[in-house]
Amino acid sequence: MFFLILGILFLLIGFAINTPSLAFSRFSRPAKVLGLVLIVVGALSASVRQIDAGTVGVQSLFGRVQDRVLQSGLNFVNPLVSVTEFDIKTQNYTMSGITDEGNQTGDDAIRVLTADGLEVVIDLTVLYRLIPTEAPSILREIGPNYTDKIVRPITRTRIRDNAVYYDAVALYSTRRDEFQNRIFRTIEADFRKRGLTLEQLLVRNINLPASVKKTIESKINAEQEAQKMQFILQKERQEAERKRVEAQGIADYQRILSTGLSDRQLQYEQIIAQKALAASPNTKIVIMGGRGNVPLLLTDK
Known part of the structure; x- marks a missing residue:
């Protein structure tokens, strides 16, 4: 547009000084030629518009918006239109x-x-x-x-x-x-x-709000405490179950012993234990009760 306006200006100057009585009338023809060249160059440059990538161009001529959208790249338009670019990227x-x-x-x-x-x-x-x-x-x-x-x-x-x-x-x-x-x-x-x-x-x-945040934090803390207490209760239940099983095992063992061992068997087991004790290298003298509560002396000699 600049070259177009400048060309029109030179062309008008050329016609204005085209008077033989003027001393610089000889510049009239060159001014006209230069003006025409600038007008042609200005018209060509104004007719080509470059639209950058990621944008589109909208043309308006004397305030009237045209519906044709100019895509990115080079576009040929009316030299007199005004082009407004819009960003179509995110x-x-x-x-x-x-x-x-x-x-x-x-x-x-x-x-x-x-x-x-x-x-x-x-x-x-x-x-x-x-x-x-x-x-x-x-x-x-x-x-x-x-x-x-x-x-x-x-x-x-x-x-x-x-x-x-x-x-x-x-x-x-x-x-x-x-x-x-x-x-x-x-x-x-x-x-x-x-x-x-x-x-x-x-x-x-x-x-x-701060008051709501405090309420939420209190609720979260209460939930965490409740979960902690549930864990403790579960652990105590497991410990109680373990002790119950252990006590049941001891009770069953005692019941088996009380009903399954006779006096003779107990006397036999006692004799075996005493003989093992007497055979120990650290044992010197062992005194045991015999039949009829008669003391019996066993030595390693």
Whole structure:
């Protein structure tokens, strides 16, 4: 466009100085030739537009948006059109309570009210991309800044709308995946109406109020203590069972001895034990009671 305007300027100068009475009228013809050359070069350069990879171009002529989308590469267009490029690669928009972590400076976390009236702070990342064929409609109806006009407000609104169906503790623990799937479906439908595709919704963090956190920690500690007590009781039951089996074994042994051994057998076993004791090298004198309680002396000599 610069060469085109410069060529037109030189051409006008050439016609303006084409007067024999002027001292520099001899430059009229060269100015006209240079102007025509610049106009041709400008027209050719303005007619060729390069669209980078991962983007598409939307043409507008005198404020009117054209429906034809320019793909990546070289494209021949009207020299007078204005081309606006749109990124069609996957983009992310993060809303976080940590400073400089999200797209907005400062605390940009989403604060929602749950079904039990508690305020929960949610950090979220949205992965989305623009539908190439919808780029002209986005330029015509929304403009290039569709992130702040569509992605941010729709996401924050839908999260607040769906959080009221869950309690704070359930939102934090058992029903977190259900909540994420629910808001994904609602946001995806809204994005598609606006020419965007929602690829993934990442609930990065859910912060509960301090009082709720203390309640959860107390509940967890109580559950751990209960599990510990169950372990101790189980161990004591096993120890009691072991002692019962041991006592039963001793009782059975005593019963067998009391019913199965006769006096003669006991006397025989006693004699064998005494003989073994007398044969021991450390034994010198052994005194035993004999029949009729008559002492019997056994020596190793």
